[in-house]
Structure formats: structure tokens, C-alpha cells
Amino acid sequence: MSEMLLVLNCGSSSIKFALFDLGREPLSRRPEWGGKIGGIGQPNAAIDENGGAPQPVALDAARPSAAPGAAGPYHAALDLILERTRERLAGRPLAGVVHRVVHGGHKYFEPVRLDATVLADLRSYIPLAPLHQPFALEAIDSLLASSPALTQIACFDTAFHHTLPVVEQMLALPWSAWERGLRRYGFHGLSYDYLSVALPERHGDRARGRTIVAHLGSGASLCAMRELKSVATTMGFSALDGLMMGTRCGALDPGAVIYLMEIEKLTLEQVGHLLYHESGLLGVSGVSPDPRVLLQQESRTDETGERVRAALALYVRRIVREVGSLASALGGLDMLVFTAGVGEHNVAIRERVCRDLAWLGVELDPQANAENAPVLSTPGSRVLVGCEPTNEEWLAALRADPLLRGS
Structure with missing residues (x-):
């Protein structure tokens, strides 16, 4: 029987999972089984499997098969995934588990087997990605x-x-900061890596030109690619940088942080919580971190409606400004591709971004945009605008496969 590989993509309140058959060559992009547990730690926790409707789950830490020392709903969610994985394996061997880990620091650039030394390094990177690193x-x-x-x-x-x-x-810090590893790292790399595979398959050599991929989800960033390699990106030292996000601020004058700590007397912990959890779309609107919710309320005529409209306008403006910055770094733009939850499905956000990028030669086809088509631009558009679903779990399995096989 062929070996199977489990991929886990752990966030603070959700876990995505996918089970791949290593005996299928090439490795199928559609997992044998997969899905997501969302709402972990909330009363509305639910699991969806293979694209089915979410089913409520009680994440009781006292599950009989819980791992030794496991406690809390997050461990209960992991235990439930492993329990259902064993059912799906049906006796087939599990070759290993691959984890999406947000931060590899300045040391890890390739998939790596986890041991005590690697784990110690990864724990030291928790301050650089506090929303994700601890959960993996x-x-x-x-x-x-x-x-x-x-x-x-x-x-x-x-x-x-x-x-x-x-x-x-x-x-632009003292050289000693560079020597200590303070630098722009960039994130959402598994998503961009997948697009580097998928785009030339769909668009041929054009994808090897000056391309910007917009990964727009609860976290958001842009990546400028040339020859399918990253040459510039909006996230930097941490996952706070760059675009305005659901609850994260994006690029911010560091003087504002100094002000919050010196004048408003916020502690380091309070400032961190504000920037990661209380800012972005949620902070400006006071309503929600989700553009879908905000778009439903932007027609309100009260103060809430005014804040919602301001939040959406700022969200779009930050994307447009950063696209312009990356186009400058590329020396022009041949292709703009939207991916991730907002990028793949939010027709209105794509329309507003492309409207404000008309100066670059972007011309959107309204019908194609409404259908989330692979090509969203008109035939006469100087920039090809695309929409491409990402597949981080398959990409992680693909990159880890040679390590499992010892090659």
C-alpha cells in the first residue's frame, strides 16, 4: 500500500488539513481528504471535510484519545484531526506530517526535518510571527x-x-541589526511558491515577466516576481508590515508606536495587541475585519457607515499604492494576479483596486470579474489581470516529498 502524507496548516483559531497519497505520481493537487476546523476556542467551532458543509464540533479537551498532557480546545482540535486521519488511512502507512511554519528566520530556506535543535530555533522566532508560529x-x-x-x-x-x-x-538600521538577523523576510511564501508553479501552466511565458501577486486574506501581502522568483514584497521583518489587513495595521510610522508607549503609556504587550488584533479593517471600521461584512454596511448613513467607507477606502488605497511601488521595483508590470480568500472571491475589492490602477494600463472585464474567471482583464488591457486559487497544502507536500524519500 502506498504511503500517505498529512499536511497541517495551523492558525490561531483554525487548522487546515490535507492528506495526500505519495503513491500517485505526479502528486495530485487534490488531496485524498482535507478540510478545516474553524472557530477553535469559540462556541461555534466547526469542521468541514472535502468541501462539505461545516459541522459543529465540541472540542472537549477530555477526549478519550487525547495526547498525554494535551489540554484546551486547540489540542482537542488536533486530536480530532488525527483521529479522523487514522480512519481515512484505513491501514495505509503514514509517512509523516508536514507543517506550514510561518517563520524560518535567516537560517531555514528549505523544508527541514524537525528535531530538538530545529525546534529551539523556531521557538526563538515566535516574537516575529506571534499570530502563527506558536500554533504550528x-x-x-x-x-x-x-x-x-x-x-x-x-x-x-x-x-x-x-x-x-x-x-x-x-x-535602514545600524549594521549591527543586520548582523543580528533584523531584515525584511517576507511571508505568504507557500502561497507565492504555488503561484510560481500554477501561473506558467495557465499563462505560459508571460508569467515569467513582471508579475505582482496579491495574496489578500485575513493577512495580506503583495509579491513582485521576475522569472517566477520573489524580487520584492510588502511584508518585511514581521507579518505586520505592508498592506492594511483584517486586524493588523500594515506599514506604520514607527513614531506612532513611540507615541503610544511614551505619551499614552501603553505597555509593550498592549501595543502589540493593538497592532496585531485591534487595527486594520476592524480597527478603522469598528465593525468587522471582513471586507464582505463591510461592503454590506457601507451604504449606511450614520457614523458607522462613515467609518466603514473610510476603512474600505484605506484598504484599497494601500493595495494600490503598494502595487505602484512594486511595479516601480520591477520596471513595469505585465501581470497582476489575485489570490487567497479576498483575492479569489471578492468581486468589489478587485474592481476597486483595478479601477485605481487604470493608469498602469489595467482594464477589467466586469463579466469575467463577476465570475471569478482565471483572466479578469479585457483583451486590450496592457496588464493581464488574473485570479488564481492558491494551494498551500499541496505545495508543502510537494516540497517535502523529496526529503521524505531521502533525495
Whole structure:
């Protein structure tokens, strides 16, 4: 029987999972089984499998098969995934588990087998990605406790940006900061890596030109590619930089942080919580971090409606300004591609971004946009505008496969 590979993509309140058959060559982009547990830690926790309707789940930490020392709803969610994985395996061997790990620091650029030394390094990167890094490590630790002999591999969101030229990595800080590893790393790398595979398949050599990919989800960033490699990106040292996001501020004058701490007397912890959890679309609108919710309320005539409209306008403006910046770094633009939850499905946000990029030669086809078509632009548009679903779990499995096979 062929071996199987489980991929886990752990966030703070959700876990995506996918089970791939390593005996299928080439590796199928459609997993044998997959889905997501969302709402972890909330009363509305639910699991959806293979695209089905979400089913409520009670994430009781006292589940009878819980790993030794496991506690809390997050561990209960992991345990439920592993329980259902064993059912799906039906006796087939599990070759290993691959984890999406957001930050690999300045040390890890390729998939790596997890051991005590690697784990110690990854824990030291938690301050750089506090919304994601701890939860991947929780999953790894939980599996180490329950299945210590199971091979675990980490694939890093920062790895794709290893090709950034030094001038794009550097921060204008004292040289000693560079020597300590303070630099622009970039994130969402598994998503961009997948697009580097999918775009030439769909668009041929045009994808190898001056391309900007917009990964727009609850977190958001842009990546400028040339020859399918990252040459500039909007996220930097941390996942706070660049675009305005659901609850994160994006690029911010550091003087504002100094003001919050010195004048308003916020502690470091309070400032961190404000920038990661209380800013972005949620902070400006006071309503929601989700553009879909805000678009439904922007016609309101009260103060809430005014704030909602301001939040959406700022969200679009930040994307447009950063596209212009990256187009400058590329020396022009041949292709703009939207991906991730907002990018793949939000017709209105794409329309507003493309409207404000008309100066670059972007011309959107309204019907294609309404249908989330692979090509959203008109035949006469100087810039090809695309929409491409991302597939981070398959990409992680693909990159980890050679390591599992020992090649």
C-alpha cells in the first residue's frame, strides 16, 4: 500500500488539513481528504471535510484519545484531526506530517526535518510571527508527545523570499541589526511558491515577466516576481508590515508606536495587541475585519457607515499604492494576479483596486470579474489581470516529498 502524507496548516483559531497519497505520481493537487476546523476556542467551532458543509464540533479537551498532557480546545482540535486521519488511512502507512511554519528566520530556506535543535530555533522566532508560529509549534509538540517516532517536516513561509536582493532585505538600521538577523523576510511564501508553479501552466511565458501577486486574506501581502522568483514584497521583518489587513495595521510610522508607549503609556504587550488584533479593517471600521461584512454596511448613513467607507477606502488605497511601488521595483508590470480568500472571491475589492490602477494600463472585464474567471482583464488591457486559487497544502507536500524519500 502506498504511503500517505498529512499536511497541517495551523492558525490561531483554525487548522487546515490535507492528506495526500505519495503513491500517485505526479502528486495530485487534490488531496485524498482535507478540510478545516474553524472557530477553535469559540462556541461555534466547526469542521468541514472535502468541501462539505461545516459541522459543529465540541472540542472537549477530555477526549478519550487525547495526547498525554494535551489540554484546551486547540489540542482537542488536533486530536480530532488525527483521529479522523487514522480512519481515512484505513491501514495505509503514514509517512509523516508536514507543517506550514510561518517563520524560518535567516537560517531555514528549505523544508527541514524537525528535531530538538530545529525546534529551539523556531521557538526563538515566535516574537516575529506571534499570530502563527506558536500554533504550528503546539501541533508539533502534541505529535511529538503522542507519536515520537513519526517524521515531522517544516516548510517555511519565509523561504520563497530567499531570492530577494540584499537591497530589498535591508532595513535602514545600524549594521549591527543586520548582523543580528533584523531584515525584511517576507511571508505568504507557500502561497507565492504555488503561484510560481500554477501561473506558467495557465499563462505560459508571460508569467515569467513582471508579475505582482496579491495574496489578500485575513493577512495580506503583495509579491513582485521576475522569472517566477520573489524580487520584492510588502511584508518585511514581521507579518505586520505592508498592506492594511483584517486586524493588523500594515506599514506604520514607527513614531506612532513611540507615541503610544511614551505619551499614552501603553505597555509593550498592549501595543502589540493593538497592532496585531485591534487595527486594520476592524480597527478603522469598528465593525468587522471582513471586507464582505463591510461592503454590506457601507451604504449606511450614520457614523458607522462613515467609518466603514473610510476603512474600505484605506484598504484599497494601500493595495494600490503598494502595487505602484512594486511595479516601480520591477520596471513595469505585465501581470497582476489575485489570490487567497479576498483575492479569489471578492468581486468589489478587485474592481476597486483595478479601477485605481487604470493608469498602469489595467482594464477589467466586469463579466469575467463577476465570475471569478482565471483572466479578469479585457483583451486590450496592457496588464493581464488574473485570479488564481492558491494551494498551500499541496505545495508543502510537494516540497517535502523529496526529503521524505531521502533525495
